[in-house]
Amino acid sequence: MLSLLPEILLRKKMEIVLKEKIKEAVKIIYNSEVKDDLIQIQETRKDFKGDFTLVVFPLLRFSKNTPEKTGEMIGQYLKDNFDAISGFNVIKGFLNLEVSDAWWVDFFGKLSLEKNHLESCLVSDPETILVEYSSPNTNKPLHLGHIRNNLLGYSLYRILSGVGHKVIKTNIVNDRGIHICKSMLAWQKFGNGETPESSGMKGDHLVGKYYVLFEKNYKIQVEKLIGEGMAEEEAKNAAPLMRETRDMLLKWEAGDNEVVSLWKTMNSWVYAGFDETYRKLGVDFDKIYYESDTYKVGKEIVLKALKENILYRNEDSSIWADLTPEGLDQKLLLRSDGTAVYMTQDLGTAVDRHKEYNFDKNIYVVGNEQNYHFQVLKALLRMMGYQWSDGLIHFSYGMVELPEGRMKSREGTIVDADDLIKEMQMTAMEVSLELGKLSDFSEDEKHEIFRKIGMGALKYYILKVDPKKNMTFNPAESIDFNGNTGPFIQYTYTRIKSVFRKAEQMGINVDNALYEGAQTGQKEIELIKLMRNFSETVTTAALGYSPALIANYCYELAREYNQFYHDFSILGESDEQVRNFRITLSKVTSEILYTGMWLLGIEMPERM
RNA sequence: GGUUCCGUAGCUCAGUUGGAUAGAGCAACAGCCUUCUAAGCUGUGGGUCGCGCGUUCGAGCCGCGCCGGAAUCACCA
CATH class of the missing domain: 3.30.1360.70 (Arginyl tRNA synthetase N-terminal domain)
Incomplete structure (x- = not known):
């Protein structure tokens, strides 16, 4: 507690x-x-x-x-x-x-003296928490679903560390497995030595192209076999491309020079591409794990558990866990050819991490489509006697859908992360130029502002929704910067900053505006009441792993402030005490908005 | 079929130990810039909270049963 x-x-x-x-x-x-x-x-x-x-x-x-x-x-x-x-x-x-108003004003006085509004949210018992997020496969570029994942993971890091926990951001890169071999094989067969340099393509997109090429040719082979009278299941296994891929995976696990070298080359292309996307998203990691390392640990763990009779070996020599006592099913842990599956490496990763960090909690930011996977993972670790498995938390978030339904690679409806980021910034630019408030800025400065607004819009749009729920990403709506949006909150902030610039011109010291004995109105009290809720909102968000609570709080505060801003003059107020009170009210509002958005990983421009 | 999750305004979403007349935004319509940034503010219309039963002084929230949707139950990840 x-x-x-x-x-x-x-x-x-x-x-x-x-x-x-x-x-x-x-x-x-x-x-x-x-x-x-x-x-x-x-x-x-x-x-x-x-x-x-x-x-x-x-x-x-x-x-x-x-x-x-x-x-x-x-x-x-x-x-x-x-x-x-x-x-x-x-x-x-x-x-x-x-x-009484006096009580509120007194309370606000204390609030305005806080150097950092997160101090009031600090936990008394800090924990060591690993947050795993992003977790990309190295066969395809990142898409909208990954964006939600990355934004949630990063915000979770900000929130949990913001309330005083020691948080380690980790990423597990899915750099091995049958799907990786597919892109490799396709590149070998159809690539003619194409590289990111030769094609001018971003590395992750280039590799993704070959993955798609594989699937296309594989499908043709399967259909041909079915046409020759083969059953679908059989055809999928017998298709030459699939057999070659499996061979390649075996070679890879055996350390075959040629395969490993190709794998390293293609992965390096992908990493360069991912790094660029991560940079644009403003996310980073303290420690990156690679499944090509951890699957080995996983294998050892599985073999050890087999010896201890916790697992059993099938006639075809594949290794399984019987989880029926837990209300779950049989789970394969090593294939009959001895290669590892996804679960094998996740076991290895978890054990590895606990050895390294002795964490209190290990939070997996992974979509709800894997709820069963994590139920099994926890059950397996418990079965194998790892007490700390209680600290594994699956932060299960909902799928991102489009207005027409799920994203489907087949139908080409996957929203690419890089494209989307670019589009949001373009829209921010168009809107800004149309409003024409930035004419005295240099091109570089302007683009920095467009970037902040575009990313603010995208991040807020995604983070304001309860993570647990599936959400609809409506492209038309996401580029609307009015109403409950990131730019609305940024705008509120820049308005306050604008007031302060004006104040400076007038020779008023914003940081030390005394307002003793100022008469307050109802609107001011409403603002103070809302500001008072900040720390509780952050605490609840940290306990419930919900950036959405903070997003919606920021919106509410911004809306309240805008009403105040509209109804009252700040610098035009003739009573100096009242004027100073309103200045300080504005100042604390801007601080809280800044901190709240910071917890979401959203940057605030000073002007827009 | 088993398990898990979801269903609130035309659309997207809030609504946290059960509390008063269920709230925002978008979209529609009507207003507000000589003033600290109109990416703003104000107003109007819009609801059997999927349906039913139960618990309670009181249910969008808790329980049971239906209906509808999603995910998952792979020698994929």
Whole structure:
């Protein structure tokens, strides 16, 4: 259980103190001891007057009175005995408590002094957490699905390290296996020595081209065999290309020079391509694992478990686990020809990692299509006696679909990551140029801004959705920069920055704007209330692995600020105290927006 | 068929220990720039929260049963 540090207590203080006061009230008025969980305090809904609301229904057993009367009694007690409460009203069974403006302003004063708004979110018991994300295959370029994966993984890293954990970003590269051999074989057969240099193609795209070429020719062979009267399953196995691929995999595992050399060359092309895409996405890794290393560890583990009779060998000498006692199925761990499967290497990777980092948690950012795989992985490790398998967490996120349905390589509907990134930045450029606010910037500066806006739009669009859910990626909608979007939040931020530039011109010191005794309005209080929720949102996001909570929070704060900005003049305010108060309000808003977006891996431009 | 997940406005999504009259954005329509950035703000319309039963003072949220959809159950990864 998470214990609260003093910083978060500050933010939660009102609820905690209120609870104590209400317990006191019930004790004095009704002579009863109340348990904590019967005192339900929530923020008052906007359509009612008040700041905090006590749900009185659970207390009726003590008052033996109507909800209205009970609310009245407790409300009156609080008003009389608690300075911060300036008034109350009772509607049905809800006691709405009004907190004095002075309390809010005082709270905001403390908030504005925080150097880093994440301090209030720090956990008291930091853990060592590995976050594995991206996990590409080296036979194809990255696509939209990988983008969601990378953005979620990276944001998770920011959030978890932001609240104080020691986080290691890892990537496991799927650089071996039958699928890799397919591209290699196709290149050997049809490539005529083509390289990224000779073709001018990005390496990962070039290799992907040969993978597609393989599938195309393989399909023709299979159809031909079926036409000759062979059953489909048999034809798939008997097709010459498939046999050659399997041979190649055997040679690879045996360390055949020619095959290994080709493999190294083609992989290096792919890595160069991936590095470029990662750089554009703004993600990176502390440690990269290669399955070409870990599958060996996996094999050893499997063979050891076989000796211990945890696994069994089939007649054809393939090795299996019987997971039926766990409610799962039989699982193959080594093929009859002795080669490893996906699960084998994942076993090896997990054991390797635990040896190296002794992690508390190992979070796998992997799509929900692999839910079963991770259920099996955990069960296997448990079976084999690895206690730490409890720390394996499958961060299972939903698929990205297009308005017309799933992406299908067959139908050419795969959204390529590089294309998409480029398109978003182009759109940002078009919109910016049309609005024409950046005419005094150099070309380089402008492009840096377009990049931030384009990526901000893309990242926010994807991260605002609950990771667990499948999402629809609507291209037309994703390039809309109005409403609940990344650019909307960036825009709010740049507006504040713009105010500060103006303030500077006017000779006003933004960092030290004193506002003692400033009169506040309802809108200002609303903003303070929202800002108060930041640390709790981040904490919940960290515990629930949900960047979406932070995204939606940022949106809400930006929307609230924009209303404030629209309704009130900041620098034009004649009362200096009020003006300074609004300046500080703007400053803290910009800080929180910046930090929130930072947790999502989204950069903020200073102007747009 | 087994397992897991999902179903909220025309569309995309919020709605976290069960709480008041279920919220945003997009799209449509009507307004607001001599003012700190209109990528903004305001307003209007739009809902049997898939259906039914149950638990509860109270259910979008919890339980059971249906209906609809997705994923998975490979000697693929």
